[in-house]
Amino acid sequence: MFLFLYRKVTLVVTAILGKNSPGHVGLSIALGMLIGLMPTDSLLILVFTGLVFVTNVNLLITMIAASGFMGIAPLLDPVSHQLGHFVLTNSVLQPGWLWLYEQPVIPWTRFNNTVVMGNLLVGLFCFYPVCLASKLLLTHYGSRLNLKSVRSWLPGNVANSKQAVGLTGAEE
Amino acid sequence: MKLRQLILIRVSLLLVLMGLLQFSYAPILSFVFCSAVHRVTGSPLEIKNLKASPFQTTLTTESMKLSYPKSSAENRLVIGQAKMELDWDSLLHKRLTLIQGRVDGLRLGTGSETGDKIAEGFFVKPKLVNDLLRGTKNHVAAGLTFFLTRHFDGDLEMTRSAQEFRERWSHAHAQLFERGKEVEKQIRVVRDIVNSFANSPLNTLRDLPRIEKAIKRSKWLRSELFEIRRRVERHQTQLTRDRDQFISANEQDLARIQKTTMVSRLNGQALSQLLVGRQQEDQVAHALAWFQWMRQAFSGVLVSTRPAVRRGQTVQFQGQPQQPGFLVQALEITGHAMFANQEYPITGAMADFTTAPVAHGKPALLQLEVGGKHPLTLEGMVDRTSPSPHDRITISIPSIPIAAQDLQIDDSVQLKLGQSDLQVIATIELIGDRLSGEVKAVQTNLEISIAFEQEDLLATEVQSMINQQLKSIGSFEVVASLSGSLKEPKWQLQCDLGSQIAESINGPLAVHYDAMKNELAIQVNQESTQMIDATANLLGQEQKFLGYLREKSRDVFKLEKSVSQLLQTSGARFR
Numbered sequence: 001m002f003l004f005l006y007r008k009v010t011l012v013v014t015a016i017l018g019k020n021s022p023g024h025v026g027l028s029i030a031l032g033m034l035i036g037l038m039p040t041d042s043l044l045i046l047v048f049t050g051l052v053f054v055t056n057v058n059l060l061i062t063m064i065a066a067s068g069f070m071g072i073a074p075l076l077d078p079v080s081h082q083l084g085h086f087v088l089t090n091s092v093l094q095p096g097w098l099w100l101y102e103q104p105v106i107p108w109t110r111f112n113n114t115v116v117m118g119n120l121l122v123g124l125f126c127f128y129p130v131c132l133a134s135k136l137l138l139t140h141y142g143s144r145l146n147l148k149s150v151r152s153w154l155p156g157n158v159a160n161s162k163q164a165v166g167l168t169g170a171e172e
Numbered sequence: 173m174k175l176r177q178l179i180l181i182r183v184s185l186l187l188v189l190m191g192l193l194q195f196s197y198a199p200i201l202s203f204v205f206c207s208a209v210h211r212v213t214g215s216p217l218e219i220k221n222l223k224a225s226p227f228q229t230t231l232t233t234e235s236m237k238l239s240y241p242k243s244s245a246e247n248r249l250v251i252g253q254a255k256m257e258l259d260w261d262s263l264l265h266k267r268l269t270l271i272q273g274r275v276d277g278l279r280l281g282t283g284s285e286t287g288d289k290i291a292e293g294f295f296v297k298p299k300l301v302n303d304l305l306r307g308t309k310n311h312v313a314a315g316l317t318f319f320l321t322r323h324f325d326g327d328l329e330m331t332r333s334a335q336e337f338r339e340r341w342s343h344a345h346a347q348l349f350e351r352g353k354e355v356e357k358q359i360r361v362v363r364d365i366v367n368s369f370a371n372s373p374l375n376t377l378r379d380l381p382r383i384e385k386a387i388k389r390s391k392w393l394r395s396e397l398f399e400i401r402r403r404v405e406r407h408q409t410q411l412t413r414d415r416d417q418f419i420s421a422n423e424q425d426l427a428r429i430q431k432t433t434m435v436s437r438l439n440g441q442a443l444s445q446l447l448v449g450r451q452q453e454d455q456v457a458h459a460l461a462w463f464q465w466m467r468q469a470f471s472g473v474l475v476s477t478r479p480a481v482r483r484g485q486t487v488q489f490q491g492q493p494q495q496p497g498f499l500v501q502a503l504e505i506t507g508h509a510m511f512a513n514q515e516y517p518i519t520g521a522m523a524d525f526t527t528a529p530v531a532h533g534k535p536a537l538l539q540l541e542v543g544g545k546h547p548l549t550l551e552g553m554v555d556r557t558s559p560s561p562h563d564r565i566t567i568s569i570p571s572i573p574i575a576a577q578d579l580q581i582d583d584s585v586q587l588k589l590g591q592s593d594l595q596v597i598a599t600i601e602l603i604g605d606r607l608s609g610e611v612k613a614v615q616t617n618l619e620i621s622i623a624f625e626q627e628d629l630l631a632t633e634v635q636s637m638i639n640q641q642l643k644s645i646g647s648f649e650v651v652a653s654l655s656g657s658l659k660e661p662k663w664q665l666q667c668d669l670g671s672q673i674a675e676s677i678n679g680p681l682a683v684h685y686d687a688m689k690n691e692l693a694i695q696v697n698q699e700s701t702q703m704i705d706a707t708a709n710l711l712g713q714e715q716k717f718l719g720y721l722r723e724k725s726r727d728v729f730k731l732e733k734s735v736s737q738l739l740q741t742s743g744a745r746f747r
Contacts, residue, residue, distance in 0.1 A: 039483050053186045056178055074483070081484050088487040098489045107266035115484025 026134035028057040030127045032065025037073045037080075037119040043108035044120065073119060080118025088117055198224045201231065204268070208498045208527060215239055229258040252277020252507065262499075270500045278507025278518065329421040329428075330696050334703050337414055341710060344407065351400050352717060352724075355393060359727050362389045366734040386735045393728045397721055404718050408711060415707040422700035429693050456611050456652050456663050459598045463565055464658055494531035500524070505540070516544040529556035560604045569596040574615065587673070590619030605657045616647040620673065637680035645672050 035048045052062050088097060100106055110116045202222040209217040216239050224231035236251035253276045262269035365386040369379065503522040508515045520540035526532045535555030542548045548569040555562040572594040579587045592615050600609035620642040624635055648669035656662035 049189075050186070053182050053189075054179075056182075077483055084484065085487070088489075091490075094490050097487075098491055101489060101492060102265075104261070104264035108264075110486075112487045112489065113484045114487065118484070 022135045022138035024057055025061055025138050026131040027055070028052075028059075028061040029065045029134040030131040031055075031057060032062040032067075033069045033130055034120075034123040034127065035062070035066040036069025036071075037076070037123045039073075039110070039113070039116055039119070042110045042113075042116050043105065044111075044116070047109070076119065076122060077115050080122055081114045082118070083121055084114035084116065084118030087121065088112060088114060194225055194227070197226045198222045198231075208268070209238065229260045229263070231256050231258065250277075250279040251275050252279075256503075259501075265495075266497070267495055268498045269496075270503065273500065273503040275503060275505045276507065278505050328425050328692075328696060330418070330425045330699050330703070333414075333417055333421045334699055337418075337703060337706070340410075345710060345713070348400060348403055348407070348717065351396065352720065355396055355400070355721075355724055358389050358393055358396075359724060359731065362386050362393070362731045362735070363727075366731060366738070369738055383735065383738055386731075387739070390728060390732045390735055394725075394732070397725045397728060401718065401721050401725075404714050404721065407714050408718075411707050411711045411714065415704055415711075418700050418703045418707065422696060425696045426693055429689050429696070453663075455596060455598070455613065456654065456661075459565070459567060459600055459611055460607075460654075460658070460661050463563065463600055463602060494528070496526040496528035496532045498527040499532060500526070516542045518542050520550075529554075530558075533557055535562070561602075562604075563602045564609075565598070565600050567596065567598040569594075571595060584625040586623045586625065588621045588623060590621075592616060592618040600654060602658060605659075607654050607656055607658055607661055609654045611652040611654070611663075613650045614647065615650070615669075618645060618647055619643070620645055620676075622677065634680060634684050637684065638677050641676035641680055642673065645669075645676065648672060 031048060031052050035045055035052075038045045038048070052059065087093065097112065101112060111120070199222075201224045202219045205219060205222075206217045209215070218237040218239070219233055220236070221234035222231060223233070233251070233254045236254060238249045238251075254273065256270050256273035259267075259269035259271045365382050368382075500522060501524065503525070505518065505520045505522065508517055518540055520538065522539075523537045524532060524534040525536045529536065535553050535557060538550070538552040538554075540550040540552075542550070548567060550568075551566040553562075553564040555564075574592045574594050576588070576590050579589065595614045595616070596611065597613075598609070598611040600607070600611070602608075621639045622635060622642060648667065650665065650667040650669070652663045652665055654661060654663045
C-alpha cells in the first residue's frame with residue numbers, strides 16, 4: 001500500500017517537473033515570461049497557464065519565471081503602453097480589433113488595454129529569443145546547476161536510491 | 173514515464189485547478205457584486221452564502237444586507253434569499269447581465285425606521301406658497317363669532333325714538349290731566365260759594381271772607397286754565413314733531429337695514445389650509461423625502477461607472493457598441509418593509525437597472541406593491557440616459573382610514589370631522605433640479621358638522637341649517653402642486669373642502685341674515701305704525717282736553733261774573 005502511494009506521488013512530482021532538458025527549460029522560462037508580463041485581470045494568463053499544462057514543460061521553472069517577470073512587468077509598462085496604444089489605435093487594424101472584441105470570451109482577455117496588448121507583443125516578440133538564450137545558457141552552465149546536484153546534498157544511501165534519482169528527474 | 177501518463181496527470185491537475193476555480197468563483201463573484209452595488213448606490217453590500225459556478229449561469233444567495241452609506245451598522249435593506257439567472261452570452265462578452273431574478277424575504281428599514289431615517293437625513297421642509305394661516309386662526313372665519321353674536325335691533329333709530337316718546341309722554345300728559353281735574357274741583361268750590369248766596373241773603377260782614385276766597389280762586393282758575401291750555405298747545409306741537417320723527421326714523425331704519433350686508437364671510441381658501449394643510453404638508457414632505465432618498469441612492473449612476481484601470485488605458489474601437497457592464501433586466505421582489513413600527517408585505521419588480529444607463533438607453537424602473545392594512549402601489553423611474561437626470565415617482569394609496577377630529581376655526585366655532593377614507597395619488601417628477609408634480613388626496617365618506625360653544629349665539633337655528641348643508645359635502649379633493657427645486661421645494665394647496673364648507677356656512681348664514689333683515693324691517697314698520705297711532709291718539713286726547721279746558725274757561729268766566737255781582741251788592745272792594 002505504502003509503495004503504491006509512493007509510486008503515485010513520485011509520478012505526480014515527475015509530471016510537475018516535466019522534462020529537464022535545456023530546450024524544455026528554455027520553453028518553460030519563455031512561457032513563464034508570457035504569464036508574468038500579463039496583468040492579473042487578463043484571461044490570457046489562464047490561456048498561457050493552460051498551455052503550460054498541456055505541454056510537458058517544467059512547471060516549477062515556469063512558476064518561478066512567471067513570478068520573476070511579474071515583478072519586473074510594471075517597469076515595462078511605459079514602453080508596452082506606447083506600443084499597445086500604437087497597435088490598438090491603428091486605423092487599419094481597427095475593423096479587425098472590433099471583430100475580435102465582438103467574439104465570445106475574447107473581451108475577458110482585455111486585449112483592448114494598451115498594457116495588455118503591449119506586454120503581449122513584447123512577450124511574443126521576446127519568446128523565441130528568451131527560449132533560445134535560456135537553452136544556450138543551460139547547455140553551457142546547466143551541467144553545474146541542475147537537479148542532479150541536489151543528490152550531492154543528500155546522504156549517500158538516500159542520494160543513490162532509485163527514488164531520489166527519479167525525484168530529481170535525472171537519468172541513471 | 174510514458175507520454176500518456178504525463179498527459180493524464182497534467183489533465184488531472186488542470187481539473188483540480190478548475191475545481192479550485194469552481195470553489196473560488198462564488199467569492200470572486202460576491203466581491204464583483206458588492207463592488208458594483210457599492211458603486212451604484214454608495215452603500216456597502218454584504219452577501220452571505222453566494223452559490224455560483226463558472227459552469228452555470230444561475231446563482232443563489234441566502235442573505236444580503238445593504239447598509240446606509242454613513243452607518244454600516246444600520247441596514248437599508250436585507251434580502252433573505254435571491255435567485256438570479258445570468259446571461260451566458262453577456263458573460264462571455266465580459267458583461268454581467270441579470271436576465272431574470274427573484275428576491276425573497278426582502279426587508280426594508282430593519283436597522284432603523286426607514287421613515288425616521290428619511291426624515292433625519294433627507295427631510296427638507298417644503299415652503300407653502302399660499303400659507304395665509306399660521307398664527308392667524310381667527311382670520312379664517314373672518315369674525316364668524318362676531319356675526320353670530322351680533323344683535324341687530326340695538327342700533328335702530330325707531331327703537332330709540334319710541335323709547336324717548338314713551339318716557340316723555342308717560343308723565344307730561346298725566347300731569348296735565350291731573351291739573352285739569354284740580355281745575356274742575358276748584359270750579360265746583362267757587363260755584364258752591366256763589367250758589368250759597370243765591371239761597372240766603374248776603375251778610376257783608378259775615379260773608380266777606382268767603383267772597384274774597386271765591387274771587388281769589390276764580391283768578392287762580394283763570395291763570396291755571398291759561399297755563400294748561402298753553403301747555404296743551406305746546407304738547408300738540410311736540411306730538412306733531414314726534415310723529416314726523418317716527419316717519420323719518422322708520423325710513424331711516426329701513427334704509428339702513430336694506431344697506432346692511434353680510435361682510436363677515438368664511439374664507440374658504442384659508443379654511444382649507446387649516447383643515448388639510450398640515451396633513452397634506454406631511455404627505456408632500458414624505459413623498460419628497462422618498463424622492464430625495466431615491467436620487468441619493470442612485471447618485472452613483474450619475475458618475476461614470478467605468479471601473480478605474482490600474483495599468484494602461486482601455487481603447488474604445490470605432491463602431492464598438494455601447495453596452496452596460498452591469499444590467500438587471502428583470503428582478504422580482506417579495507418581502508416586508510417596516511414603516512412606523514409596522515411590518516408590511518411588499519411585492520414588486522425592478523427592471524433595466526444598470527451601471528451604464530447612457531449605454532443601455534433605457535430608464536431604470538421600479539414597481540412595488542405594499543400590502544397589509546393600507547395597501548399602496550409605488551412606481552419609480554430613474555432616467556440617467558441623458559445629461560439631465562430625470563426621475564419620476566408615482567405613489568397610489570387606495571384607502572387610508574382617517575380618524576375623527578375637531579377643529580377650532582374661530583373663538584367659539586368648532587368644526588367636527590367624522591371618520592373618513594383617504595385616497596392618495598402622488599406623481600412627482602424631477603428633471604435636473606426642477607421639481608414638478610402633484611400630490612392629490614381624495615377624502616370620502618366624510619361627515620362634517622359645526623358646533624357653537626356659546627349659548628347666546630343665534631346659533632341653534634343657524635346651526636341646524638348649516639349642519640343640514642354640511643351633510644351634503646361627503647367628499648373633497650386636495651391637490652398640492654409642487655414646484656421649486658428638491659433642496660427648496662415649494663407647493664401650493666388647492667382644496668375644495670374649505671370652499672364647500674364656507675359655502676355651506678355662508679349660504680345658510682346669508683339666508684338667515686336676509687330673514688333677519690325682513691323680520692327687522694317688519695318690526696320697524698310695526699313699531700312705527702304703533703308709535704304714529706299713539707301720537708295721533710295723544711293728539712286726539714289733547715284736542716279733547718283742550719275742548720274741555722275751553723268749556724271750563726267759560727264756566728270760570730260765568731263764575732267771575734257772579735262773584736263781581738256779589739261784590740257790587742255788598743259794596744265791598746278788594747285790592
